[in-house]
Amino acid sequence: MSALEAVQAVLAAEHAAVYGYGVVGARVGAARREEAAAGLAAHRALRDAAARAVRDLGGEPGVSAPAYALPFPVADADAAVRLAAVLEDRVAGAYADLVRAASGAARRDAAAALREAAVRAVRWRGGGVAFPGLAERP
Amino acid sequence: MGRSGLTRRRALVTAATAAGVPGVLAGCTGAGTGGGGAARPSAAEAARRAELALLRRSAAVSGVLLAGYDEALAAHPAALGTRLAPLREAAARHVAALTPPGERAPATASTGARTGSPDPGAGSRAPGTGSPDGRTAGPDAGAGPPGAGTASGAGAAGVAASGASAGGAFPRGVPAEPGAALAELAALASRTAAAHTAALVGAPPESARLLASVAAAGAAQAYLLGEGGRG
Numbered sequence: 001m002s003a004l005e006a007v008q009a010v011l012a013a014e015h016a017a018v019y020g021y022g023v024v025g026a027r028v029g030a031a032r033r034e035e036a037a038a039g040l041a042a043h044r045a046l047r048d049a050a051a052r053a054v055r056d057l058g059g060e061p062g063v064s065a066p067a068y069a070l071p072f073p074v075a076d077a078d079a080a081v082r083l084a085a086v087l088e089d090r091v092a093g094a095y096a097d098l099v100r101a102a103s104g105a106a107r108r109d110a111a112a113a114l115r116e117a118a119v120r121a122v123r124w125r126g127g128g129v130a131f132p133g134l135a136e137r138p
Numbered sequence: 139m140g141r142s143g144l145t146r147r148r149a150l151v152t153a154a155t156a157a158g159v160p161g162v163l164a165g166c167t168g169a170g171t172g173g174g175g176a177a178r179p180s181a182a183e184a185a186r187r188a189e190l191a192l193l194r195r196s197a198a199v200s201g202v203l204l205a206g207y208d209e210a211l212a213a214h215p216a217a218l219g220t221r222l223a224p225l226r227e228a229a230a231r232h233v234a235a236l237t238p239p240g241e242r243a244p245a246t247a248s249t250g251a252r253t254g255s256p257d258p259g260a261g262s263r264a265p266g267t268g269s270p271d272g273r274t275a276g277p278d279a280g281a282g283p284p285g286a287g288t289a290s291g292a293g294a295a296g297v298a299a300s301g302a303s304a305g306g307a308f309p310r311g312v313p314a315e316p317g318a319a320l321a322e323l324a325a326l327a328s329r330t331a332a333a334h335t336a337a338l339v340g341a342p343p344e345s346a347r348l349l350a351s352v353a354a355a356g357a358a359q360a361y362l363l364g365e366g367g368r369g
Contacts, residue, residue, distance in 0.1 A: 092354065099338065100347040111335055111350040118354035119361050128362060130228035132354040134347070137235070 004057040006094070006101035010110070011054055013094040014047035015064040020087040023070065027080035039084060039120060043091070046113060053106065081124050088121035089132075096133030189342050190238045196337055196349060197236035198244040203323075203330045203356070204229040206307030210319045213312035218319065225359050232352045324363035331356030 001009075021040040028036045051061040074083050095117060098110040118132035131137035179187065207226035210218055237243045307326060313319045334353035338346040 096347050096351055099350040100343040104339075107346060108335075108339060111338055111346075111353060114350050115331065115335075115354040115357040118358040122358040122362055127224065128228065128355060128358040130231045130355060131235070131348075131351045132358065134351045137231075137351075 001097060001101050003098075003101045003106065004054065004059045006098040007050060007053045007057060007106075008059065008062055010091070010094040010098050010113075011047065011050035011062055013091045014043055014050050015062070016068050017043040017087045017091050018047055019064065019068045020070070020083055023074050024080045024084045024087070027074050027077060028084070029077035029080070032077070032081065035123065036080075036084065039088075042116070042120070043087075046091070049109075085121050085124040088117045088124065089129075092117040092121065092133035093135055094133075185342070189345055192337060192341055193236050193238050193345060194241070194244065196334060196352070197233050199330055199333045199337075200229060200232040200236055200352065200356075201244045202307050203326055203359075204233055206323055206326050209308055209312050210323055213314075214316045214319060217316040221320075222323075225362065228355060228359070232355065235348060236352065320363050324360045327356045327360040327363060331360065 018040065021036060021043055025033060025036040025040060054061040070083065071086055072079065072082070074080055092114050095110045095114040099107055099114065102110055114133050118128070121132065122128045129138075204226065207222050207229055211222050211226060233243050308319075308322060313322060331353045334349045334356065338349035338353065341349055
């Protein structure tokens with residue numbers, strides 16, 4: 001996977017996260033609505049940064065789909081919390097692959113984004129996984 | 139004309155290449171004069187060894203955090219057992235993943251600290267820890283009554299921890315108060331994540347990806363040990 005492909009994958013994951021956090025915010029309930037809004041803002045900024053990184057590498061940034069299939073029905077606050085954690089898991093995977101494909105400042109930024117995604121995931125879930133972003137090490 | 143220009147350009151490229159890799163040239167010369175040309179590692183072999191050394195160092199870094207979990211669990215099994223067990227398991231997996239295949243995990247305090255029970259072998263391996271009883275003073279320090287007894291217990295625990303721990307998870311011993319132990323573990327998890335983050339910058343691609351994941355896990359553990367674990 002080239003650096004450009006990895007950044008495009010990050011951008012796609014961030015597009016999906018922005019969409020997903022909209023659903024999370026609508027369903028999560030008053031207690032955690034602020035956290036959902038903060039997550040949405042973070043992923044918008046990360047999405048824009050990823051689009052810039054694609055252009056810097058000479059690529060054309062992928063665009064958001066009009067809608068995304070949710071991994072499971074999100075009808076209540078519990079499901080919204082689970083969705084938020086899954087969204088973070090997915091962006092974590094994309095950033096881990098970008099760490100592998102990139103070097104220098106781009107690699108450091110990807111590692112920082114992976115760390116932040118892992119922390120947001122444990123905030124939502126209340127517990128962590130041993131290897132955030134590494135699907136092959138469940 | 140074109141031909142001579144090409145030749146000159148090739149000569150310039152050769153010169154630039156030679157100037158750009160003084161280390162390789164020096165290595166050739168050294169091997170040649172030493173007569174050990176066959177023993178000189180190739181660039182690929184040198185890179186592989188550097189990666190193994192990086193992974194070993196990183197395994198040792200995570201080993202200190204693992205030792206910290208073991209020491210805290212030994213000192214506060216009832217208060218922190220449920221909370222720390224999953225984090226300890228993750229740290230153990232980090233050490234295993236970072237240890238190069240076919241090698242043993244780095245020796246850390248985990249081997250000593252987990253032997254809260256009497257273990258003559260562990261006692262004899264750790265000079266300076268005093269009597270084997272000093273080692274078992276760690277768990278008692280938290281359970282004992284406050285006052286002079288606790289102070290001496292904490293002191294013994296400190297000696298045991300420093301004697302058992304080469305990496306120094308708790309340089310002054312496990313705090314007698316579980317909350318203080320959690321705070322020190324949170325700081326240790328943060329330092330572990332920072333060390334892995336620094337190491338990944340110069341690491342080969344796959345190792346960098348693994349280190350980034352382990353660093354992220356460390357940051358998440360620091361959160362769970364600190365503000366995220368309350369309530």
